[in-house]
Amino acid sequence: MIGAEEFLLLISATLFLCYVSGLIYTKTRIPDILILLGFGVLLGPVLGIFQKDTFVAISPLMSVVAICIITFESGISLDVKTFRKALFKSFTLTILTFFTVMLTVGFAVHFAMPETFSLLEGMLLGTMVAGISTMAVTSLLDGLQKLIPNLESTRAILTLESTLCDPIRVVAAITLIRMLMTPGFSLQSSAKDIVFTFVVGILVGLVFSLLWSEVLDRLRGRPLNYMMTMAVLFPTYIVGEMAGNGGGTMASFIFGLVLANYNNVAKWLGMNRNLKPDYGKIMEFNEEIAFLLKSYYFVYIGLIVSISYQYLTVGFAVVALLLVIRYIVASLTGRLMRFTREERVISRLVFTLGTSTLVMSQIPQIYDPAREFILNPGIYPDLCFPIVLGTVLFAALLSPIIAKSQLK
Numbered sequence: 001m002i003g004a005e006e007f008l009l010l011i012s013a014t015l016f017l018c019y020v021s022g023l024i025y026t027k028t029r030i031p032d033i034l035i036l037l038g039f040g041v042l043l044g045p046v047l048g049i050f051q052k053d054t055f056v057a058i059s060p061l062m063s064v065v066a067i068c069i070i071t072f073e074s075g076i077s078l079d080v081k082t083f084r085k086a087l088f089k090s091f092t093l094t095i096l097t098f099f100t101v102m103l104t105v106g107f108a109v110h111f112a113m114p115e116t117f118s119l120l121e122g123m124l125l126g127t128m129v130a131g132i133s134t135m136a137v138t139s140l141l142d143g144l145q146k147l148i149p150n151l152e153s154t155r156a157i158l159t160l161e162s163t164l165c166d167p168i169r170v171v172a173a174i175t176l177i178r179m180l181m182t183p184g185f186s187l188q189s190s191a192k193d194i195v196f197t198f199v200v201g202i203l204v205g206l207v208f209s210l211l212w213s214e215v216l217d218r219l220r221g222r223p224l225n226y227m228m229t230m231a232v233l234f235p236t237y238i239v240g241e242m243a244g245n246g247g248g249t250m251a252s253f254i255f256g257l258v259l260a261n262y263n264n265v266a267k268w269l270g271m272n273r274n275l276k277p278d279y280g281k282i283m284e285f286n287e288e289i290a291f292l293l294k295s296y297y298f299v300y301i302g303l304i305v306s307i308s309y310q311y312l313t314v315g316f317a318v319v320a321l322l323l324v325i326r327y328i329v330a331s332l333t334g335r336l337m338r339f340t341r342e343e344r345v346i347s348r349l350v351f352t353l354g355t356s357t358l359v360m361s362q363i364p365q366i367y368d369p370a371r372e373f374i375l376n377p378g379i380y381p382d383l384c385f386p387i388v389l390g391t392v393l394f395a396a397l398l399s400p401i402i403a404k405s406q407l408k
Helices: 004-028 032-046 052-076 080-112 119-128 134-147 152-181 188-218 225-241 247-260 262-268 279-304 309-337 341-349 355-360 363-367 379-397 399-407
Strands: none
Touching: 004 032, 004 279, 032 279, 032 379, 052 134, 052 152, 052 225, 052 247, 052 279, 080 119, 080 152, 080 247, 080 262, 080 309, 119 152, 119 355, 119 379, 134 152, 134 279, 134 379, 134 399, 152 188, 152 247, 152 341, 152 355, 152 363, 188 225, 188 247, 188 262, 225 247, 225 279, 247 262, 309 341, 309 379, 341 399, 355 379, 363 379, 379 399
């Protein structure tokens, strides 16, 4: 068990390293993500200073807090007009990417490893790796912003994609497990679950944000408004999550989006409001907290990664397949939906997985611990670790170089 002093020293070192690595990036273009990952691998698997089990145990709490704050930041920093323009593009990209990855990865691993994966089990792995991570994407775009200007619309598309794909992936994974455990299970109920989760998540975020905007206007100029906003954000996430896995993510995103664009949203709803709450301080303080969580996130990935040559080989092969799929799907979607040049180039090069993939890899063991219906539920986390690591390394090392070259 890690001591309190050691944990505080780890946080302190992580924050310092993240700040310094950001300075290094501006001078050398060595990605800060890569430095943080290397720091985690050094302290965990290489030197063994911190044990993997300790951080796996606290990851659910950290993941929930991080998802709330990062998705809130994505929403509050987004203009609602940009959101409206990006929504249909993002939804199309999300759906096409998800189903293409799920089916292609499913057939590929079933063909390559038939003794380990049936077709449905291969598709189950496909659902786990078919969606990008909000934290990883926002960190990567923060770095790309220094190289490539005018990324606001691209950021909106990818942020929305990371928000939309979570409930789709979770419901699809649970549906496949139910199909394995109960032959003849209906797909119609799962489609209804996804729609219900989205609708309720949006409504919860909208209602909480409209009410809190009115309160914030009356608290204008008073201290601790950010902390009170967090006190409202966390229940918003919890209530949204009651509708289904992923509903809380959508609720947090809508909460931030409506909060920052309250007057426009109120006008669309037929309410004539002209509130002037102090969002500047809230956004500034949230950036500080998000900085801490993003820093911790990449060190955490390095700390808990399991290094196995067999799984590294298979995992990196799946990464190569994912990158090819993404490039093709995003290129076709870009032509179909008339993406701008920046949107098309960045969206086909950014496919970075994260904590949600690692969390989802535990689902088969939760549903079938006795291995009655799934051949090897333990293989999912073993494969997802190198897949997540591979997508992060590609995004950190090669995506900026390729993107800058293609934009030229």
